[in-house]
Amino acid sequence: xxxxxxxxxxxxxxxxxxxxxxxxxxxxxxxxxxxxxxxxxxxxxxxxxxxxxxxxxxxxxxxxxxxxxxxxxxxxxxxxxxxxxxxxxxxxxxxxxxxxxxxxxxxxxxxxxxxxxxxxxxxxxxxxxxxxxxxxxxxxxxxxxxxxxxxxxxxxxxxxxxxxxxxxxxxxxxxxxxxxxxxxxxxxxxxxxxxxxxxxxxxxxxxxxxxxxxxxxxxxxxxxxxxxxxxxxxxxxxxxxxxxxxxxxxxxxxxxxxxxxxxxxxxxxxxxxxxx
Ligand code: PEP
Ligand code: MN
Numbered sequence: 319x320x321x322x323x324x325x326x327x328x329x330x331x332x333x334x335x336x337x338x339x340x341x342x343x344x345x346x347x348x349x350x351x352x353x354x355x356x357x358x359x360x361x362x363x364x365x366x367x368x369x370x371x372x373x374x375x376x377x378x379x380x381x382x383x384x385x386x387x388x389x390x391x392x393x394x395x396x397x398x399x400x401x402x403x404x405x406x407x408x409x410x411x412x413x414x415x416x417x418x419x420x421x422x423x424x425x426x427x428x429x430x431x432x433x434x435x436x437x438x439x440x441x442x443x444x445x446x447x448x449x450x451x452x453x454x455x456x457x458x459x460x461x462x463x464x465x466x467x468x469x470x471x472x473x474x475x476x477x478x479x480x481x482x483x484x485x486x487x488x489x490x491x492x493x494x495x496x497x498x499x500x501x502x503x504x505x506x507x508x509x510x511x512x513x514x515x516x517x518x519x520x521x522x523x524x525x526x527x528x529x530x531x532x533x534x535x536x537x538x539x540x541x542x543x544x545x546x547x548x549x550x551x552x553x554x555x556x557x558x559x560x561x562x563x564x565x566x567x568x569x570x571x572x573x574x575x576x577x578x579x580x581x582x583x584x585x586x587x588x589x590x591x592x593x594x
Contacts, residue, residue: 321518326479334520340488342418342436342460346381348490349522353592354551358384360566362404372411374573379580383417388424390443397564405431426453442466445477455484464492491523495530504532512547528555528569538579
């Protein structure tokens, strides 16, 4: 089955044969042979937590900091994020480390809180929230668009088109695993989608080995496999105390494990024509 490119004209490589390189600020780029790693906790839990993790992942080679302030949780009784206070802590981590920040938006009414955010994440659960996508298409912020839990590549391309069709050309795609009948892993990482997406579009695409597996010990092998598959980078959950994390502890790796992974990726980069 071929992708139907007529439905995603601006996203298609036919419209733009060269790779799009997205500069998120601070000299950090996605695409065009760069292999760019975003790291940080699932959720911002305290100022000490986010600043501490930011400092250690930066030392290991992360180029941007992730951390959710607004969390889309399956249960309404689960931790929902620190919201505006979490945004303040993220901005403090940015001031102290210089790392650009990546954080998820759940509601367009919160947009004013994202003024100093470098990349706005649209999570899997909102990949087809078309009104949200259209509004983000009117902003000048880079958008990290995650593949939905049960969405096809055709649908991912069309969601990126929603953003681009409103004028915002800075879209970074993210494969984060899809729902299948398999229950051992949290999701099934569809790595074969990476070369397909790279053929179909000029936009950069990164992999989230944390949500796609749900298991911390699988993050390393899936990170290496993502580089081999041709991804433009990774987004990895790193926590200083995974056992007590307020969200996604089972898939969060320690800063030392993150350091090991980035060292190995640096060794691999030359082989796969990537700069890291
Ligand atoms: C996240 O990145 O913390 C997240 C909620 O991811 P996803 O939308 O891929 O589930
Ligand atoms: Mn998470």
